[in-house]
Amino acid sequence: MRTEATGIKVDPKNLLQNPVQGSTLIERKRVVLVGNPNVGKSCVFNYLSGAYVDVSNFPGTTVALSSGNYKEYEIIDTPGIYGVSSFNDEERVARDVIIEADIIINVVNSLHLERDLFLTKQLIEMGKKVTIVLNFTDEVKRKKIKIDSARLSALFGVEVIETSAVNKSGFEKLPEAIKKARTGFVSGEITGRLNQHIINNHGRGLALLVAEGDEEVSAKYGFECGSADDREAIYIERRKTVNEIIAEVEYEDSSKGRFFNLLGSLSLNPVTGLPILAVVLVILYYLIGDVVAQQVVGYTEDVLGKQYFEFYTKSFVSEVSAVDINVTELDAEGNTGGSREFSFKEGFRYDPMLKESFDKAVSNKDTQVDFNFKNPIVKLFFGEFGVFSMTITYLLFLLLPLVMAFYLVMAILEDSGYLPRLATMMDRSLSRVGLNGRAVIPILLGFGCVTMATITTRILGSEREKTIATAILQFVIPCSAQLAVIAVLAATAGPQAMLVYAAVIVTMMITVSTVLHKILPGQSTPLLIDLPMMRIPRIDNILKKTWHRSIGFMKEASVWFFIGALGVGLMEITGLLKVFTDFLTPITVNWLKLPAEASVAFVMGTVRRDFGAAGLFNLALTPMQVAVSLIVITLFVPCIASFMVMLKERGWKEGFTIWVSAWVIAFLVGGLTALVVI
Amino acid sequence: MVLRLQVIHTTFLHGVNRNRNALIFMEKRTLDNAKKGRYITILGLPQGMVKVQMIRLGISEGDRIFCLERLPGGTVVIQKNRQEIAMGYELARQILISEDL
Numbered sequence: 001m002r003t004e005a006t007g008i009k010v011d012p013k014n015l016l017q018n019p020v021q022g023s024t025l026i027e028r029k030r031v032v033l034v035g036n037p038n039v040g041k042s043c044v045f046n047y048l049s050g051a052y053v054d055v056s057n058f059p060g061t062t063v064a065l066s067s068g069n070y071k072e073y074e075i076i077d078t079p080g081i082y083g084v085s086s087f088n089d090e091e092r093v094a095r096d097v098i099i100e101a102d103i104i105i106n107v108v109n110s111l112h113l114e115r116d117l118f119l120t121k122q123l124i125e126m127g128k129k130v131t132i133v134l135n136f137t138d139e140v141k142r143k144k145i146k147i148d149s150a151r152l153s154a155l156f157g158v159e160v161i162e163t164s165a166v167n168k169s170g171f172e173k174l175p176e177a178i179k180k181a182r183t184g185f186v187s188g189e190i191t192g193r194l195n196q197h198i199i200n201n202h203g204r205g206l207a208l209l210v211a212e213g214d215e216e217v218s219a220k221y222g223f224e225c226g227s228a229d230d231r232e233a234i235y236i237e238r239r240k241t242v243n244e245i246i247a248e249v250e251y252e253d254s255s256k257g258r259f260f261n262l263l264g265s266l267s268l269n270p271v272t273g274l275p276i277l278a279v280v281l282v283i284l285y286y287l288i289g290d291v292v293a294q295q296v297v298g299y300t301e302d303v304l305g306k307q308y309f310e311f312y313t314k315s316f317v318s319e320v321s322a323v324d325i326n327v328t329e330l331d332a333e334g335n336t337g338g339s340r341e342f343s344f345k346e347g348f349r350y351d352p353m354l355k356e357s358f359d360k361a362v363s364n365k366d367t368q369v370d371f372n373f374k375n376p377i378v379k380l381f382f383g384e385f386g387v388f389s390m391t392i393t394y395l396l397f398l399l400l401p402l403v404m405a406f407y408l409v410m411a412i413l414e415d416s417g418y419l420p421r422l423a424t425m426m427d428r429s430l431s432r433v434g435l436n437g438r439a440v441i442p443i444l445l446g447f448g449c450v451t452m453a454t455i456t457t458r459i460l461g462s463e464r465e466k467t468i469a470t471a472i473l474q475f476v477i478p479c480s481a482q483l484a485v486i487a488v489l490a491a492t493a494g495p496q497a498m499l500v501y502a503a504v505i506v507t508m509m510i511t512v513s514t515v516l517h518k519i520l521p522g523q524s525t526p527l528l529i530d531l532p533m534m535r536i537p538r539i540d541n542i543l544k545k546t547w548h549r550s551i552g553f554m555k556e557a558s559v560w561f562f563i564g565a566l567g568v569g570l571m572e573i574t575g576l577l578k579v580f581t582d583f584l585t586p587i588t589v590n591w592l593k594l595p596a597e598a599s600v601a602f603v604m605g606t607v608r609r610d611f612g613a614a615g616l617f618n619l620a621l622t623p624m625q626v627a628v629s630l631i632v633i634t635l636f637v638p639c640i641a642s643f644m645v646m647l648k649e650r651g652w653k654e655g656f657t658i659w660v661s662a663w664v665i666a667f668l669v670g671g672l673t674a675l676v677v678i
Numbered sequence: 679m680v681l682r683l684q685v686i687h688t689t690f691l692h693g694v695n696r697n698r699n700a701l702i703f704m705e706k707r708t709l710d711n712a713k714k715g716r717y718i719t720i721l722g723l724p725q726g727m728v729k730v731q732m733i734r735l736g737i738s739e740g741d742r743i744f745c746l747e748r749l750p751g752g753t754v755v756i757q758k759n760r761q762e763i764a765m766g767y768e769l770a771r772q773i774l775i776s777e778d779l
Contacts, residue, residue, distance in 0.1 A: 082731070082734045082735065083734045087727070087731075111760050112760060112761055114736035114758065114759060114761055115734070115735050115736045115761050118733075118734050118736070119734075228725075228726065231730060232725075232729060232730065232733075235729075235730055235733045235734070236733065236738065238733075239733045239736075239738050264762070265746070265747070268746075268747045268749070268755055268764075269747065270749055270750055420764065421764075423764070424749065424753055424755065424764035425749070427749070427751065427753040427764070427766050428749060428750060428751025428752070428753055429751075431751065431753075431766055431767065431768070432751075436766050437753070437764070437766070526765065526766030526767070526768035526769035526770075527753065527764060527765055527766035527769070528728065528731055528732070528763070528764075528765050528766070528769055529763065529764050529765075530735055530761070530762075530763055531755065531762035531763065531764055533760075
């Protein structure tokens with residue numbers, strides 16, 4: 001969060017540890033928007049904060065926190081939560097901001113009072129100044145439901161305003177609502193449970209969380225927290241009060257209390273749900289697999305990345321660095337024609353004549369230019385696999401478009417309400433391997449980028465599930481960069497090879513996950529998920545989400561791609577890479593029955609997964625050899641960036657175990673397949 | 679215990695005296711064998727985090743809810759008023775219910 005007044009960056013995580021500092025730094029009153037997921041909170045935020053929004057990704061999470069300014073207030077938007085506590089990252093982030101809030105605008109989905117008012121009641125019990133914004137009131141009217149907002153206001157003791165996010169009505173009352181925010185009624189029963197000492201020193205908010213047995217918050221301050229029974233008692237009491245309030249304020253005209261959500265029901269019904277799922281997957285495949293992975297990335301990687309970015313970067317370095325440059329002419333189909341080598345002993349600057357003829361040779365756009373730097377350090381940073389050449393092209397022109405496409409699709413699925421239904425549909429298959437429906441999110445993302453998906457395993461409920469999901473991702477899910485190359489190779493090898501490949505990979509996916517499910521101790525958490533109503537998502541919200549998540553991912557993961565490239569570059573210079581390749585060669589030839597050069601492709605696959613597959617292009621392989629080599633590169637180690645992220649997420653021990661097993665399994669399964677088919 | 683419940687459940691389905699057996703059930707059935715399209719009453723939630731999360735979403739003991747969908751594999755979707763919640767088989771079988779007749 002950045003405040004306009006001070007310009008000082010405040011780490012939201014420190015606010016809790018250091019409440020005094022938090023409040024002195026910020027002169028503006030802090031208005032915090034709080035609500036359940038899918039209540040239209042961001043509409044309220046956009047209305048108040050306008051264009052000047054600062055979004056920070058919360059440290060250590062993928063949770064974004066937006067803040068902006070409105071008049072004398074600082075407005076902070078928090079992630080959607082069902083209650084204030086420390087159950088997951090969203091709640092931790094929201095909790096810390098709520099504790100520090102001066103005023104809380106609680107946005108409520110009028111169609112889901114039972115769910116939403118639980119949070120409202122908790123916020124009021126935290127002693128915060130609250131105003132309730134009843135959103136979606138137009139939909140409530142359409143469904144012939146009446147909500148007595150004056151009565152609601154009287155029962156909670158706080159201001160209530162009605163809005164409709166669809167036609168933006170009622171939003172003009174928001175400024176007044178902020179001013180009128182006040183503390184509501186708290187029963188003596190709840191107050192009696194709070195520690196007076198904590199209230200006096202740290203406020204009611206903290207006192208309530210401690211009384212509710214929030215271990216994280218209590219540990220931070222060294223308080224003894226309430227037991228699980230205390231929490232349950234408070235929750236039941238709160239639920240009872242909320243139900244009583246709803247009974248008084250809500251009237252339904254239709255005799256049948258059931259709201260019929262047709263599309264929502266159809267997508268869950270086993271008969272209609274599967275065709276809907278198939279249609280969604282086909283659209284996804286077309287959008288990501290064809291449009292983005294082929295067409296968009298084809299342009300960004302080859303033209304923007306290689307022709308412009310890498311060419312000019314390398315040319316710039318070549319000014320003063322010894323380099324051999326190979327210029328190969330390409331015909332219209334991309335086949336290589338005649339080539340010419342330019343050897344600059346001391347760089348362009350010292351050989352203007354040769355530079356001139358080089359410029360002439362590359363002026364024709366249909367050329368392939370390979371720079372071969374003589375200095376190993378220059379090679380490390382600007383060579384074919386250089387840290388500043390290949391890695392930047394890879395990150396910006398290949399990975400970023402793919403990651404954005406995947407996050408865009410995720411945002412659409414999420415905001416339309418289909419994602420939780422998809423999770424429900426997939427719950428059965430995933431629970432067989434010790435996961436629950438929720439794991440569909442990282443696994444789907446894995447087909448985009450395994451690194452991104454490995455980070456997303458954080459959303460899973462237990463360590464056990466995180467381990468299983470990470471292993472599935474690292475072992476058997478091919479990322480989109482690799483998938484594109486695999487598809488081309490498999491297509492040229494014919495249907496039989498494709499069938500062998502698919503059969504082995506699917507078998508491995510089932511085997512790996514089932515075995516892990518059987519041998520890992522502990523229990524997986526069952527699915528428990530709120531199914532919001534299906535609706536047409538708002539385009540601005542989707543774009544915003546996509547953008548912030550993509551940037552958040554790039555910020556978090558980029559460094560690992562650089563470190564990975566540097567590591568492999570160093571291995572190349574020191575000859576370690578050669579040692580590694582030489583070690584694999586006999587196994588490749590004798591066990592996998594592949595040409596010796598395939599081992600180079602395998603080793604390159606550790607740099608970038610698609611390099612592994614691409615390296616197989618130039619080898620003369622029989623269809624069944626293609627199948628075997630594709631099996632090996634799919635199963636074996638993930639790219640170095642996802643390996644690094646896995647170490648970070650899952651720890652050294654687990655990370656290395658998965659990594660080493662991947663090598664062993666890939667070569668074992670590849671070899672066994674070779675025994676049968678070659 | 680679960681096995682025994684299943685047995686009682688089967689007895690119920692094939693039983694001749696439906697009403698008498700139904701009384702047994704009122705105490706012992708679990709949500710995983712609730713019928714799609716029927717109203718049920720929650721009699722007991724498992725202790726701990728699950729209970730806390732259910733209470734937050736609006737489901738507590740004594741509530742009358744609707745069984746909206748039962749997916750193959752045991753995943754259950756329930757509805758209370760306009761709130762829809764999906765839960766896995768392992769969770770559903772820990773929730774004691776009675777089916778409204």
